[in-house]
Amino acid sequence: MHCRSRILASKIDPHLTPSAGGHINCVRNHKERFCTKVWTKQEKKSTMSNNDNESDVEYSETEECGYDDYYNPCNDADNETMNQKKCDPEHFEFECLTVDQVDRLLNELVETLSSRLRLTPSLSKLLLHAHNWALDSVIRMYLEDSSQLLVQSKLKPEKPPVVKTLSKTLVCPICIMMLPKDVFCGIGCSHLFCKGCWNTYLETQVMHGVSTATECMGCSVMATEDFVLPLLATPQLKERYVRHAFSDYVRSHPELRFCPGPNCNIIIRAKENKSKRIVCNSCKTTFCFRCGSDYHAPTDCETIRHWLTKCADDSETANYISAHTKVCPKCQICIEKNGGCNHMQCYGCKHDFCWMCLGDWKTHGSEYYRCSRYEENPNVANESSHARAKEALKKYLHYFERWENHAKSLRLEEQTLQRIRERIQCKVMTGTDGTWIDWQCLLDAAALLARCRYTLQYTYPYAYYMDAGPRKELFEYQQAQLEAEIENLSWKVERAETTDRGDLGIQMDVCEKRRTTLLQDFLES
Amino acid sequence: MAGLPRRIIKETQRLMAEPVPGISAVPDEQNARYFHVVVAGPEGSPFEGGVFKLELFLPEEYPMSAPKVRFMTKIYHPNIDKLGRICLDILKDKWSPALQIRTVLLSIQALLSAPNPDDPLANDVAELWKVNEAEAIRNAREWTRTYAMGNI
Ligand SMILES: [Zn+2]
Ligand SMILES: [Zn+2]
Ligand SMILES: [Zn+2]
Ligand SMILES: [Zn+2]
Ligand SMILES: [Zn+2]
Ligand SMILES: [Zn+2]
Ligand SMILES: [Zn+2]
Numbered sequence: 001m002h003c004r005s006r007i008l009a010s011k012i013d014p015h016l017t018p019s020a021g022g023h024i025n026c027v028r029n030h031k032e033r034f035c036t037k038v039w040t041k042q043e044k045k046s047t048m049s050n051n052d053n054e055s056d057v058e059y060s061e062t063e064e065c066g067y068d069d070y071y072n073p074c075n076d077a078d079n080e081t082m083n084q085k086k087c088d089p090e091h092f093e094f095e096c097l098t099v100d101q102v103d104r105l106l107n108e109l110v111e112t113l114s115s116r117l118r119l120t121p122s123l124s125k126l127l128l129h130a131h132n133w134a135l136d137s138v139i140r141m142y143l144e145d146s147s148q149l150l151v152q153s154k155l156k157p158e159k160p161p162v163v164k165t166l167s168k169t170l171v172c173p174i175c176i177m178m179l180p181k182d183v184f185c186g187i188g189c190s191h192l193f194c195k196g197c198w199n200t201y202l203e204t205q206v207m208h209g210v211s212t213a214t215e216c217m218g219c220s221v222m223a224t225e226d227f228v229l230p231l232l233a234t235p236q237l238k239e240r241y242v243r244h245a246f247s248d249y250v251r252s253h254p255e256l257r258f259c260p261g262p263n264c265n266i267i268i269r270a271k272e273n274k275s276k277r278i279v280c281n282s283c284k285t286t287f288c289f290r291c292g293s294d295y296h297a298p299t300d301c302e303t304i305r306h307w308l309t310k311c312a313d314d315s316e317t318a319n320y321i322s323a324h325t326k327v328c329p330k331c332q333i334c335i336e337k338n339g340g341c342n343h344m345q346c347y348g349c350k351h352d353f354c355w356m357c358l359g360d361w362k363t364h365g366s367e368y369y370r371c372s373r374y375e376e377n378p379n380v381a382n383e384s385s386h387a388r389a390k391e392a393l394k395k396y397l398h399y400f401e402r403w404e405n406h407a408k409s410l411r412l413e414e415q416t417l418q419r420i421r422e423r424i425q426c427k428v429m430t431g432t433d434g435t436w437i438d439w440q441c442l443l444d445a446a447a448l449l450a451r452c453r454y455t456l457q458y459t460y461p462y463a464y465y466m467d468a469g470p471r472k473e474l475f476e477y478q479q480a481q482l483e484a485e486i487e488n489l490s491w492k493v494e495r496a497e498t499t500d501r502g503d504l505g506i507q508m509d510v511c512e513k514r515r516t517t518l519l520q521d522f523l524e525s
Numbered sequence: 526m527a528g529l530p531r532r533i534i535k536e537t538q539r540l541m542a543e544p545v546p547g548i549s550a551v552p553d554e555q556n557a558r559y560f561h562v563v564v565a566g567p568e569g570s571p572f573e574g575g576v577f578k579l580e581l582f583l584p585e586e587y588p589m590s591a592p593k594v595r596f597m598t599k600i601y602h603p604n605i606d607k608l609g610r611i612c613l614d615i616l617k618d619k620w621s622p623a624l625q626i627r628t629v630l631l632s633i634q635a636l637l638s639a640p641n642p643d644d645p646l647a648n649d650v651a652e653l654w655k656v657n658e659a660e661a662i663r664n665a666r667e668w669t670r671t672y673a674m675g676n677i
Binding site (some may be wrong): 024173175176177197200204215217218249339 | 530531532535586588589590619622623
């Protein structure tokens with residue numbers, strides 16, 4: 001997932017000049033407009049109990065660090081929902097469900113459909129699966145024209161099946177064996193095959209992971225599980241079919257997503273298909289609900305996909321180009337390119353190769369290699385395109401270095417957090433300084449720092465693909481501001497030696513405010 | 526021939542008795558699952574006049590799995606790469622045990638008549654086919670002359 005380029009030798013000073021003035025003002029505005037319950041559990045409880053006893057009980061049992069509180073600051077009243085959105089543009093409603101819960105959820109839909117339309121449950125299941133589990137619209141379409149819906153959904157042949165002859169034996173078109181008629185079966189289309197062939201065919205399908213998409217061997221009518229399961233020879237095969245089918249159902253349901261965490265069986269359910277952050281309550285994996293990859297606000301799903309592919313693709317190219325030297329593919333001697341010609345000859349072993357692809361030069365005249373296009377016009381146009389490529393690379397490296405630098409900082413700050421924990425442990429246990437609650441703020445600050453840093457990292461791919469103009473200028477301005485405040489916060493967190501949270505608290509506020517401003521644009525558009 | 530499924534025997538017999546026009550498929554003397562295939566470049570295509578050799582192998586799982594087919598003669602075609610591998614749906618996910626060697630050969634012949642640069646296997650060929658079809662067709666003719674004439 002991550003770019004593993006080794007071009008990153010050059011260093012960037014992560015310290016931007018902090019923006020002059022405005023901090024205190026900004027904080028005050030922030031505090032007036034939004035409630036800030038960042039501090040301690042006690043403070044939080046006292047605020048909570050003002051309005052809702054039930055939620056108070058619920059919250060007081062949460063053992064999380066103060067983070068959730070920070071992200072739930074506006075439960076005060078219903079008429080403040082708009083305000084709440086402003087408070088937290090990342091707010092997203094979702095549930096973490098188990099396989100059994102999802103199974104029940106899907107079965108309820110299947111049962112409703114099958115009793116409403118008097119269809120078998122297995123047919124209802126495929127019908128819902130084919131229509132993204134939109135129960136109401138399936139019912140409506142069925143009542144309008146049941147035959148058309150079933151044909152469209154490939155659950156019924158276009159033409160009614162041809163009635164076969166009355167002979168007692170048939171020839172199976174797959175194995176070409178003449179067999180008694182009663183060993184033949186089919187899916188309701190005109191195709192009949194012997195059971196032996198069905199067994200082998202269905203087993204092959206299941207072993208290739210095909211379940212709900214299993215078609216007739218002779219046409220594209222789909223096989224329901226009522227048809228498939230009895231024809232699968234072993235319990236293992238049946239189990240495998242059911243498991244694959246369940247995955248297919250989850251994937252066709254627009255509100256469901258498998259948690260991408262390793263070996264995690266949790267299924268996330270959310271009403272809206274948005275690029276919002278999910279944190280799995282079982283394995284704690286954080287990901288984007290829409291695309292399932294690492295959470296990437298403010299960059300959108302398509303852009304981050306392009307970016308990550310680009311990072312992977314360009315890591316080698318960037319290495320080559322920035323290196324100015326390559327190794328001879330034959331004798332491994334280091335060769336420097338000092339001219340415009342891409343036809344290289346190794347001074348050691350005299351091997352002729354292509355600078356671009358390191359392929360044997362002999363093959364370049366006759367074969368259609370990828371880089372053959374360069375050979376086609378080796379003139380001035382080539383030069384200027386080279387210059388253009390160089391410029392594009394420079395731009396990319398600018399963003400990439402920053403992206404990668406923040407990723408590195410995140411890892412370093414994780415180590416800092418560990419050191420902070422040890423320091424607090426020491427101070428509290430030896431009774432030298434404060435209680436756990438006094439120090440909670442510092443842990444909150446470290447967690448907030450990680451979150452801000454993460455967002456900052458993901459602003460770089462967004463900016464890279466943005467068109468030049470006032471929008472980009474504004475975005476990059478906000479980005480620089482966030483960057484400056486993050487580095488201030490990082491500095492303070494690393495050096496916090498007292499339980500005095502005044503200074504740290506202000507810095508946290510400013511940071512989160514900057515982050516929120518930056519995300520607002522993206523998440524609410 | 527012992528152990529050869531009836532299905533393969535029947536298909537082979539039919540291929541010999543009523544061959545597909547423009548295509549010959551002859552089983553190897555040593556291995557009845559291996560076919561020497563020769564396809565004539567279809568009329569009106571840039572491959573016209575060429576004679577293309579292919580190999581076709583029926584794997585153990587045939588007909589549950591598709592036959593394995595490969596061009597032995599070099600060909601300039603967006604759906605055939607330089608190793609002769611063919612990008613054809615029925616040879617992959619669209620395979621069905623009801624299809625036959627005959628259907629596969631007919632589909633390959635059709636692919637020569639109607640290249641599909643939108644589903645490419647040889648990227649550079651496909652790209653040229655899209656941006657400059659005339660030049661791509663010239664290349665295909667040139668390759669046909671160079672590699673597919675007088676080669677048998
Ligand atoms: Zn059969
Ligand atoms: Zn059928
Ligand atoms: Zn999980
Ligand atoms: Zn996404
Ligand atoms: Zn050398
Ligand atoms: Zn080259
Ligand atoms: Zn800094």
